[in-house]
Amino acid sequence: MNRFTWILIVVACLAGFAGAETFSLQQTDRCVAFLREDARAELFENILPFWMEHSFEDRNDGFVGRMNNDLTVDRYAPKGLSITARFLWFFSAAYRMEPDDDYLDAAERAYEYLEEYFLDEDEEGCFWQLESNGRPRDKRKVLYGHAFMVYGLSEYYMASGDEKVLERAQEVFDLIESKFRDKESGHGYLECLNQDWRQSGKATLSQSVPEGGKTMNAHLHLLEAYANLYRAWPDPRVKDTLTELIRLFIDKMLNTEEYYFHQTFDEDWDPLDESFSFGHDLEGVWLLCDAAETLDDQELIQEVYDVSLKVADAVLKIGVDEDGGLFYEGEDGDITNPEKVWWPQAEAVTGFLQCWQITQEMSYLDAAFKNWQFIKKELVDSENGEWFKSLSDAKKPKAEKISEWKGPYHNGRACMELIKRLE
Numbered sequence: 001m002n003r004f005t006w007i008l009i010v011v012a013c014l015a016g017f018a019g020a021e022t023f024s025l026q027q028t029d030r031c032v033a034f035l036r037e038d039a040r041a042e043l044f045e046n047i048l049p050f051w052m053e054h055s056f057e058d059r060n061d062g063f064v065g066r067m068n069n070d071l072t073v074d075r076y077a078p079k080g081l082s083i084t085a086r087f088l089w090f091f092s093a094a095y096r097m098e099p100d101d102d103y104l105d106a107a108e109r110a111y112e113y114l115e116e117y118f119l120d121e122d123e124e125g126c127f128w129q130l131e132s133n134g135r136p137r138d139k140r141k142v143l144y145g146h147a148f149m150v151y152g153l154s155e156y157y158m159a160s161g162d163e164k165v166l167e168r169a170q171e172v173f174d175l176i177e178s179k180f181r182d183k184e185s186g187h188g189y190l191e192c193l194n195q196d197w198r199q200s201g202k203a204t205l206s207q208s209v210p211e212g213g214k215t216m217n218a219h220l221h222l223l224e225a226y227a228n229l230y231r232a233w234p235d236p237r238v239k240d241t242l243t244e245l246i247r248l249f250i251d252k253m254l255n256t257e258e259y260y261f262h263q264t265f266d267e268d269w270d271p272l273d274e275s276f277s278f279g280h281d282l283e284g285v286w287l288l289c290d291a292a293e294t295l296d297d298q299e300l301i302q303e304v305y306d307v308s309l310k311v312a313d314a315v316l317k318i319g320v321d322e323d324g325g326l327f328y329e330g331e332d333g334d335i336t337n338p339e340k341v342w343w344p345q346a347e348a349v350t351g352f353l354q355c356w357q358i359t360q361e362m363s364y365l366d367a368a369f370k371n372w373q374f375i376k377k378e379l380v381d382s383e384n385g386e387w388f389k390s391l392s393d394a395k396k397p398k399a400e401k402i403s404e405w406k407g408p409y410h411n412g413r414a415c416m417e418l419i420k421r422l423e
Contacts, residue, residue: 039414051407065080069381069393077403080145082148086152090412114149123141123196154225188214212267224290239295279328286417340391
């Protein structure tokens, strides 16, 4: 189908959404087909080619630590555990979607780099950060990074079938449960420990959280990691801990008056502020649904669906701009940070699509469609590839295209979710 035909479909979709009550099944099918095929083109013609061409580094067979929009590389940038584990997940997931041996080779490269440089042979677990040459720079044990190890390893096992990879994922799961679980409060996990697994003076990756405090962010990525591990290894212990995590989000993190997830907590799970992150809310929406569906607990699925729809509705009220883009943060019904960053947009299109699949209500498909159009118009870098980090970075050559936090995880995964969900 040529570009002109696709433009006509987009126009028809937008016109149909304007009168959602009379929106025809044929129009819906066309919009779904457009989203699916456009996501496939974005993944396989832009995102994957960019990372296959630009992310590898010759030194130690690792990955580029930092690259600017103009493709200049900082050869001395540190290398992070979470981004390297995300590379492992991304290339493994790409291979499972499109069995290209180059993708599996890239995943193997990430796996071998993690095994060779990030594993702490003295104290177990993984270092949080390395120097550019692979030597340990930050030896702390961080829950966030270990969660992504489980996420990446479980995906790589499902791609490769290598039993030793599953064994490593099981080892990391056991470490998380034995070392990070907060046995004093009885709920959730400690987030940052010293190399020898003692409590660190710095509690989390958030500067505003005191020692022993918790964050929604770290627990959300542990949730997705355990859901993926359960798909690879349906062990009863994983099922029980995943169920506990879902309940933690519903019972401890959810604001049941305004329906958003609190972001930071003290050691007893009392919220530390009232701000909300639209991207994390919508990421939580679809990841909670995914986790409950993975467990195949119908009663829990329905409870999660009900919560997710209320959270998505709250975001729709104030978090979405007229251009379809998602604002970054808000509080008390107002926007406190209007910046439009790449990763919340990626989570928004998936989160709204999840809600449409639950309800078939056109307002959610409308939001997902308009958000995707915003992404394609404002964030996709048509000159150098990939996505800009934020809307303001489109005019800044020195802004990050690759960093410890900017990788192929959010936007690559969003494309994969669109393709899978709309097939």
